[in-house]
Amino acid sequence: MTAKESAAILLQYLQGAREAVLWKLDGLSEYDVRRPVTPTGTNLLGLVKHLVSVESDYLGAVFGRPFAEPVPWADPDAEPNTDMWVTPDESREYITGLYRRVWAHGDATVAELGPDAVGHVWWWPEERREVTVFRVLVHLVAETDRHAGHADLVREAIDGAAGLGQGNDNLPAVGQGWWEEYRDRVERAAREAGAAAGGGGSSER
Template sequence: MSAPTQPTPYLADEKTTLLAALQSHRDVMVWKLDGLSDEEVRRPMVPSGTNLIGLVKHLANAEYGWFCETFGRPTEPLTDISQDPEADMRAADGETTDDIVAFYRRAWAAADAAILELPLDATGTAYTGRTVSLRWVLVHMIEDTVRHAGHADILRELIDGGTGHHVPDPG
């Protein structure tokens, strides 16, 4: 299911470096699901109810929100959190792991299009009403994705003992 999607750009410009950092942790999020059943990825492993597929779904919604809605770009329908602020943290009835991973990958593609087309100093309006730059959004999404990748590390270890902080290089 998962392999690194791009090599590490050790000597690249700022945008390439930031996007590569984000992508490496996106890859980790999907990798943490490898080899697990639908039941295992949905299993709440801590009292808050956090589960692996919920983290992936949350990040997909966040990428569409931050990179697309903030900069006036289209998104597909996002999870409605108006009645339940945690609705994007778990699979809904009828949503499969494959559905959510595909949603996350479509969010990457939409986010990447915005990142590649806009300059880092482009500004947009966040859901809070605050004006933010693409640079800030990239750093924020790296922070959010890394934070949730850490959660995923712990959840995966609790499920089956699996550990690791980066997708192994198949070569």
């Protein structure tokens, strides 16, 4: 397999992760796509906003092809975590549209430069700053899939919706009653193991 063929496979996986992240927003209210569901504030639209800054840098400025639109939350002087939540005046359509345009720009970088083109990730340790397009694609697949996993859990916490992607949830074809019994079974097993280890049945305080 050539480097170009390998890069095409990575880009295919990256595209799947991109689309999965956006799919997790479908059918939710403006409040629900923005509201934090973890103690560190993780929220669905914020994950998309974060990925805008990630891709605009890694498949843009790193290879001398800066994304044409401003991404102020990616500025090194921006307030911490500015890229992880969405202000009331930043619409869902703006953030998701920007993400689509950023990934189109990234795809063009791969197509125009090829997998062996060299760039510089200036915020990485000096000994690892020189990278190829191929290396960055590997990084982006890992990064985007990680946040797609976050989106899975956030969406399930909001309304119980779960699954891998549109048209392929990758879950057993069972009813709600089965899931409730399954969760109870997992809980019982956890409590039994905890009690056997002398740790009690719960870590709650």
